[in-house]
Amino acid sequence: MRKLVEFQILDQNALHYGIDLSELMDNAGAGIADYICQNFKDKKRISFVCGNGNNGGDGFVASSILLGKGFEVTIFQLSTPTSVIAKKKFLELGLVAKNISELDEYQDKTDLLVDCLLGSGIKGDPRSPIDKYIEIMNSFDTIVSVDVPSGIGSRCAIAPNVTITFHDYKVEMNEENSGSIILCDVGFPEYIDQRTGPGELLLYPEFENKNIKDRMEKSE
Template structure:
C-alpha cells in the first residue's frame, strides 16, 4: 500500500527520471476511461466532478477520452481560474466546452458520477464546497466511481464509491468497504521511481513556519572529537546548512579550542579529558535533554574509555540518534543497546563488517536493520538506505566522495533531519540524497579537487533547487 505522500514522491521522482507529470496524467485519464468502458459499456451518461488539483487533471483527461463512447459532462467544484497546477490547467483547456459549474447539478440524472475532486492531497479535513458536493454525490441514485482514491478518504466526509480506479498501487487506508471494487492501473511510473531515492523525498522536509522562533526548527547535539578535530566541526556545519537552528558540540579538551574557533555558529562544550570518558556522560546527557536529536561518533577515536562512554550514552539517550564512525565500533560490542532506540546507523563497508560480521549486500543491510529496529545508511558507490522492511538506493554522489569528511557531512545532514522530528527512514533518505547531490555540484565546480567543506557549501543550493518544487 502506498501512503498518500508517497504518491507525490513518485510523481516528482518520475519527472526527475524523465517521465513528466503530463504523461502520467494522460496515462491516468486514459486508464480511467478504458476501465469505465470495460466495466460499464458505452452510451452511458456520465458526470465527472472535478476539483482544482492534479486529480482534477486526471478527470479532465478521462472526460476527453470518454467522449468517444459516452455522453460526458464535466462539473467543476470551483471556477476554472482556481485550478492550481499547470498540468491540470492544460488538460482543462481541451475539455472546457463540456465543463460547467456543479452548483445545482442533479447527480441522479447521470448513470455514472466520477469523483475527481480531491485525490491523495487531502489528509485531515474536507472544506466547502467539497463537503456539500460529497454529501450530494453520496445521496444521489447513481453509480459512483472514484479516481485514485475516494475524495475525503480518512476524514469525516468521504465519497462512498462502488468502484475506485487507482494508480500504481492501492493507497494506504483503502478497503473494499470504503472504496468499493478496487482496480489498480499502471500509468507508466518508472521502476526506479519506487526504488531509487530522488528529489521527491523532499516532500517530507519540514519547511519553517513564517512565525517560527530560534530552535523550533531543530536543535542538535554532536558528541565527537578528541583525537580528531575536523569531523565534529564538519558535521556541525552540515547540520546547520541542512536547516537545523542550533548545533551544540560536546568535545574533549584536546579538540575544544580548535572546534570552538572554527565557526561562531557552533555552540561548543568542553569536556573534562583529552578523550571522551565515562566521567563526561552526565554532562553530555544534560545537554542532550535540551536538544531534539543527537549525533555520536565523529572524530572520537577508539580509546577504551571512549568506547565505554559511547555505550553509556547510547544506553541512556532517549532522543533520536545518528550513530556514526567510531561509535559504530563501540555499539558493535553490545548491539542490545540499539534495540528499541530511534536511530540511524551510517557504516561504510569496513564498519558494516564490524557491526554485522558480514560483507555489504542489500540483503544483509536489510537483515541488520530489521534485527536492530534501526535505519541503515550503508555508504558506498550506491548507498543502501533501509529499515529492514523498505529499502531505497541512493545514486547521487561521485568517486570524489572518498575524500575525508564527506561521511561526517552525511551524519550532520541526517541528525539535522532527525531534529526536525521526521521519521528516521525519511530523514535518512533525504540526507543521503542531499549529501550526494551536494557532492555532485561540488564536482561540477572543482572536479577531483573538491573537499568536504565544498560539499557543505553546496547543501543550500540542493535545498533551493528541490524544495521550491514541493
C-alpha cells in the same frame, strides 16, 4: 502496497527526474475510460466532478475519450485548475464544464458519477463548501472514484462503488471505504521506485523546502 504520502514523494521525484507527467495523465485518463467502457457500458450519462489538481486532469482526459465513444458526459468543475498540466489538458481537449454548484440538479440526469475531486495529497477534513459537495456526490446511485475516494480517512468522504487507483495499492484503502479497488498502470518507470529525490523531504516537515510544498499543492 504503500502509504498515501509515498505517492506524493513518487510524484515529486518523477517531476525532479523529468518524467512527462502529461503522458502519465493521458495514461490515467485512458485507463479510467477503458474501465468504464468495459464495466459500465449501459450507463450512458456520466457526470465527472473534477477538482483543481492533477486528479481533475485525469478526469478531463477520461471525459474526452468517453465523449468520443458516444457517452453523454457532463463535467463539473470546482474552479479553474491550479495544476498547469490539468489546465492545459482542459484547453487542448476543447472541453466545457459546468460549475460544481449545479451538480445537485443532475441527479436524475446521471447514471454514473466519477469522483475526481480530491487527490491523495489532501490532508484533514474537507472544508466548506467541498464537504457540502461530497455529501451531494454521495447521494448519486453509482460512483467511481479516481486514485482515492475524495476525503478518504476524514469524517466527510466519498463512499464509492469502485475506486480506480494508480501504480500500486494504498495502505489506507480497503473495500469498506473504497469499494472494489482496481489497479491501473499509468507507466511510471521502474527506476523511480529505486531512487531518492526531493520528494523525500515531505517525510521531514521541519526541513521541507517551500518550493517543494508549492509544487505539491499545484499538482493536487
